[in-house]
Amino acid sequence: MTPGVSLEILDLRHFTAPLLRPLLETEGDVWQERLHWDYRTSARLLMQYLDSRMLPGYAAVDAGRVTGYAFCVYEETKAVVGDVFALPQASSNGTRPGHERTQSALEIEVTLLRHLFETLQNSPHVDRIESQLLLHPSGAHARAFHEASFQIYRRLFMVLDLAGVPSSPHLNLPPELEMRPWRDDDLNAAGKLISEAYAEHPDSVINDQYRSAHGSLRFLHNIVRYSGCGIFSPQVSHIVLERGSREVVGLVLGSRVSGTSGHITQLCVRPHYRRRGLGRLLLNVAAAAFVRQGLSEVSLTVTEANTRAIDLYRSEGYECRHTFDAAVWRRDVI
Numbered sequence: 001m002t003p004g005v006s007l008e009i010l011d012l013r014h015f016t017a018p019l020l021r022p023l024l025e026t027e028g029d030v031w032q033e034r035l036h037w038d039y040r041t042s043a044r045l046l047m048q049y050l051d052s053r054m055l056p057g058y059a060a061v062d063a064g065r066v067t068g069y070a071f072c073v074y075e076e077t078k079a080v081v082g083d084v085f086a087l088p089q090a091s092s093n094g095t096r097p098g099h100e101r102t103q104s105a106l107e108i109e110v111t112l113l114r115h116l117f118e119t120l121q122n123s124p125h126v127d128r129i130e131s132q133l134l135l136h137p138s139g140a141h142a143r144a145f146h147e148a149s150f151q152i153y154r155r156l157f158m159v160l161d162l163a164g165v166p167s168s169p170h171l172n173l174p175p176e177l178e179m180r181p182w183r184d185d186d187l188n189a190a191g192k193l194i195s196e197a198y199a200e201h202p203d204s205v206i207n208d209q210y211r212s213a214h215g216s217l218r219f220l221h222n223i224v225r226y227s228g229c230g231i232f233s234p235q236v237s238h239i240v241l242e243r244g245s246r247e248v249v250g251l252v253l254g255s256r257v258s259g260t261s262g263h264i265t266q267l268c269v270r271p272h273y274r275r276r277g278l279g280r281l282l283l284n285v286a287a288a289a290f291v292r293q294g295l296s297e298v299s300l301t302v303t304e305a306n307t308r309a310i311d312l313y314r315s316e317g318y319e320c321r322h323t324f325d326a327a328v329w330r331r332d333v334i
Contacts, residue, residue: 230255
């Protein structure tokens, strides 16, 4: 099936929030069904940007109705694809066929992505484009990304059922280390830790923020201050310190993404302290804290190439529930 002949692709900045509200509500249903995430906070933020006419992207309009959208955000010389989504086609009796992805919806999304890629790749100030479309199954938009010369990296969305997980984990730290809950003044030290932990890591290829303390700090601000991935939970989040130097050697950050689900947004350990059980300990501490908050599951994402981390998560009971693609385009490798 192909999109209707009346389909138009227009600048997203021409549209206000009420015109996209039905689209965002449908997308929210898919987030809840597929990932158990509450999309309402993200939708409200998007609607604020839409009303400010500041969100760069495109809308698909069919017979006067907005049926899809795609947008990006700019970070200096980098653009990040924020989202793409199109409504499932109505069935013959006028109702939507549930939330399964129809061919026409995928074709509309691909059309939107192609317009977005063309704009960004022809913008002289954009040297890099990143995308992580968590909602969409791996391979759904692979053709559009390949045609635009992106490199694609498969990622896993893994989930742990918290039934039976103890609310008070056993802590067995080496005597030279201590653990405490997250504090706001940990941001700078955590940014430094992340940049060191992700040196030569596959995720630093996908997200260049991990390559510097400054970039990692921007990532942390998005997670901690601006609810970039659910509602940040300082009760779940912990850091591990070296007692003598007070240096941060490990951390776990967690957020609530719905009334039943938590998400680990970051887990890292300084290279010198790896293979000492700190990653496993931090996972257990976060899971126990989510249990105390009354949640029933916790999720995390991991790049398929990071086999050591995947082995750890599986040994702790995490199962892969969904796969999605990260994609990167660089002007200097065209």
